[in-house]
Amino acid sequence: MALLTNLPTDLLRTFIAVVELGGHSKAGAVLGRSQPAISLQIRRLEDLVRAPLLAQEGRSIHPTQAGEALLSYAREMVRINDEAVRYFHRSDMTGVLRIGLPTDYAVAFLQNSLTNFMRHHPDVDLEIYCDLSRELHQHLRSDDLDIIVATMPTARMPYMSRAWVEQPIWAAAESLALIEGRAVPLGAHLEGCDYRARMIEALDGASRRWRIVYTGPGISGLQNAVLNGLCITALTQATMLPGMRELGEDEGFPKLELLRIGLFYKHPRLSAAGLQLVSDLVASLESVGSGVKTVPNG
Structure with missing residues (x-):
């Protein structure tokens, strides 16, 4: 039976620090090691995985394709290690x-x-x-x-630990009666909100007229505006409230982008x-x- 290679967490921690902080000297300052010691640890890790992990571009250091693949594993392995240590130290x-x-x-x-x-x-x-x-x-x-x-x-994207997908849905008050031919009254967060962009893109793609009738930074205000029949908006299932209903393609509201x-x-x-x-x-x-x-x- 072939022996498995173990990746020491101290080497993985150093690799993460070099990538996230943008250099060996910055990583050394955070980890309390000299720049040569950091470089030696990276070389040891490259020997273990049998691939170059970092590439120099001018003054910038970036992970190679192999480095990008390792980074995801490294972050999770170090996180689990630290979680186990905290459990037993109970500090x-x-x-x-x-x-x-x-x-x-x-x-x-x-x-x-x-x-x-x-x-x-x-x-x-x-x-x-x-x-x-x-x-x-x-x-x-x-x-x-x-x-x-x-x-x-x-x-x-840098610094990511987990990613998941959400399906935005069209939300309206249960009592709201849509009037054919009128512009869709939209409620949205401020300009730059991803939900706002998805609503506009979907309605433009379906050649439906729309107008923004409510804008606000808070979710509670937006929910109240929907419940009071002032507007329609995009929410997730978790933020739908009693008194709201989902609008579907049969009512002229195309599915929103994930x-x-x-x-x-x-x-x-x-x-x-x-x-x-x-x-x-x-x-x-x-x-x-x-x-x-x-x-x-x-």
Whole structure:
């Protein structure tokens, strides 16, 4: 029987840090090692996987195709390792965690996970920031946020831990009577919202007139506008409320394009409390169903 190759987590942790921080010296500063030591660890890891993992382009370092494939495995292996260590050490966790969420996820999808985390870790202060996904990605890149859940404009994005797919649906009040020939009254979040773009694209593709009659940043205000019959909007199944109904193609509302959502964080910069919350969120996502899946990413 052939012996299996073991990939040491310290080498994987170094590889993740070099990719996410953009260089050997920056990774060494975070991990407490010299630049030559970091380079040696990367070479050891390349020897184990029998492939070059990093490529230099000018002053920038990028993962090779093999490096991109390994990065997804490495992040998960290191996360599970850290989760096991935290379980057995049972150390007290303190500090501040800054979480970025689209409004509908803050209200409906991750609320229980965040509430349970606060209950079990009272010494950790959570700061929740709700905004458009494009803004959340920017705040993560600039280290203004620690963990974000956000839509993905492309299939491959930095700092991604998990990705899943959501099907937006047309929502209207049960009592709303649509008048043939009139422009569809739309309710939407602010310009730049992915749901807003999908509604407009679908109606334009079906040659249906529309007009924006309600705009607001919060999900509750949008839900109330729909329930009161002011407008029609796109929601997910989780944010549909009693008193709403789904509009289908038989009523002239074409199926909306799928949304790709991701969980993102910078592993080298995340505290023990942050890694624990990531594990809790991953468990929450996996309990939702088969729509949640890991996607290889660099």
